[in-house]
Amino acid sequence: MRIIQIDDDRTIHIVRSQEEIEELKRSNTELSEFDWHLHGSPGHVESLRKATEHRTRKTEQLRARHPEIFAELDNIQHDLDHLSRELSKFTDRPVELEANFSRFGYAAHIRTHQQRNSTEGGAPEDDNLGQLEKGSEKTPNETSPAPVPETCWIHGRKRKKTRTTMKLYKTPVLRQYFHQGILWRAQHSEEVASFELFIDLLYVGIIAVIGDKATEDPTGLGLLRFCVTFLPSWRIWSDVSDLISRFETDDTYQRGKILFVLVCLLGYTANIVAAFWATYSQLIAFYIAAEVLFTLTYLRMAYLLPHARPIMATISAQFAISAVLWLGSCFVQLRNGRLGLIWVAIGWDIICGSKLPVVLFMKSPLLPRIIKDRMVHLYAYLPAINIEHKTERVGAFVTLVFGYSVVALLYQNQATFGLNA
Incomplete structure (x- = not known):
């Protein structure tokens, strides 16, 4: 609501920013002064309460003047409320958040979807995002009713059944994504899994190894060695976090991929110390193995998610190009330009390691209108990250x-340099 009628003589305007206040002043030149509240502020809430009280009083006055008509209208309203509750199970519900939410890069409106339980074969039932995998003709606005929780009888009482088993394979589902300027998110909150904490713990150990090696040689060459060995490991950690945050695939197959990434991180760590003169090829081999895994994973997602296929294929191509650049650095000697190729690969990983180049290219004013419309149509579905999950991961790290x-x-430790008690 942009305008709230407190009573018969007072009106409150609801704004989201200072720019809207200035725009309201320009558009309503006949109003020299007007009352306004920031959306989501205590004044906004208090105005809603006063407006509710005012309409409650008017309702009671109407009841006193026309009791029979009011009783009939009350019964009709009761039936309409019941029908609305039933209809809400099959339709989407926009959720309006506070104005500060837009500062994190998202729109002020989101829509939630219900994640249904998977069938025995691993494929999800028809729900909002299940249609993305199956490529049905339904739009995301057509959601299915809420799932009925499974129950069982324990000691003569009916209780909800909790599952502790993990499926061997589940069809992946996008947790959240952008579509036509609206952020669609799952209704259920995403919690940090135990294996994510183990990945963070392993990465902390990698940082310790890289940091100890950098303190032994506090020179420009030591800083260069730190950057070359740290940035690829950070890229692996970031890619794993994005993969877990984007897709709902808590199955044995996903855990196997995470285990493979952990093996790559362990092999990468074991070759950090002598990377610049003896074990550079082995170091990059483990990193390329992780990049190939991400390439194949996003290719699989492109096959299983028809609506998001263009962006998934683009991300997969970015991982493949990164692997080719790092593989090429293994065949170039250090004195013949290896560092130049390394920095090109690092720059590619940082700049093109996400969907950011696609978004920037789509927003470019130099892009022809025909190509821009085509790209908007192709990249209609863009995966998003869960802000709450990302905050928890960074906090735990x-x-x-x-x-x-x-x-x-x-x-105490026996290192010549480092943190010694």
Whole structure:
């Protein structure tokens, strides 16, 4: 609501920013002064309460004047409310958030979808995002009713059945995505899994190894060695986080991929110390193996998610190009320009390692209108990250870093440089 009628004589305008206030002043020149509240502020809430009280009083007055007509209208309204509740199970419901939410890069309106339980074969039932995998003709606006929870009898009482088993394979589902300027998100909150914390713990150990090696040679060459060895490991950690956050595939197949990435990280760590003079090829081989896994994973997602196929294929191509650049650096000697190719590969990983280049290219004013419309049609579905999940992951990672620093202070080590008690 942009305008709230408090009573018969007072009106409140609801704005989202200072720019809207200035625009309201320009569009309503006949109003020299007007009352306004920021959307989501305490004044906005209080105005809604006062407006509710005012209409409640008018309702009671109408009831007193026309009791019979009001009783009939009350019965009709009761039936309409019941029908609306039934209809809401089959339709989408826009959720309006506070104005500050747009500062994180998302629109102020989102829509939620219901994630149905998978069938025994692993394919999800027909729901909002299940149609993305099956490529049905339904639009995301056509959602299915809420799932009925499974129940069982325990000690003579009917209780909800909880599943502790994990499926061997589940059809992937996008957790959240952008479509026509609207962010669609799952209704259920995404929690940090235990294996994600283990990945963070392993990555903290990798940072410790890279940092200890950098302190042994505090020169420009040491900084160069730190950048070359740190950035690829950070890319693997970031790609794993994005993969887990984007797709709902909590099955044995996903855990196997995570285990493969952990093996690649362990092999990468084992070759960090002598990377610049003896084990560079082995170091990059483990990184390329992880990149190939991500390439095949997003190719599989492009096959299983028809609506999001263009962006998934684009992300897969970006991983493939990154693997080719790093593979080429293994066949070039250090004195013959290996560092130049390494920095090109690092720049590609940082700039083109997401859907950002696609979005920037679509927004470019130099792009012809025909090509821009074609790209908007192709990239109608763009995967998004879960802000809450990303915040929890970063918070857990920072906590592990501080914890490792405290442990390094409490226990002695034999390193010449580093944190020694």
